[in-house]
Amino acid sequence: MATPTGRDLDALIEEATVDCYDEAEQVAGFFACLEDELELPFTTRLFGVDVLVEQIELTEHDDIVAVCRRDNDKAAIRLVDLPLPTLLPIGAQWIAAWKKWQIGS
DSSP states (O other): OOOOOHHHHHHHHHHHHTTOOSHHHHHHHHHHHHHHHOOOOEEEEETTEEEEEEEEEEOTTSOEEEEEEETTEEEEEEGGGOOOOSSOOTTHHHHHHHHHHHHHO
16 A cells, blocks of 8 residues: 555545534544544554554543554554554555644644
8 A cells, every 4th residue: 555645644634524513523533434444453563562453442532542462461552653564554544644633633
């Protein structure tokens, strides 16, 4: 999958946030798109070790986190802070759009 351009990301941001009245609804819109489009699980490197991204969750603080597992250890990391693997999973462009929106909002 090719890395999305700024214009591509802007189109995804528009798709996720169209008809949203406030920031909480925009976050929920992104979460719905991520749930629909991001292929899970996938492996990435976090703090120098391979972890399996098993799911994404919407927090009570209107943030999206990735639930990662390594052996029996499990942790949630903000999706905006999650490093992506070199071989991007299907739907990774939604993570890139989320990160761009987070920086701009």
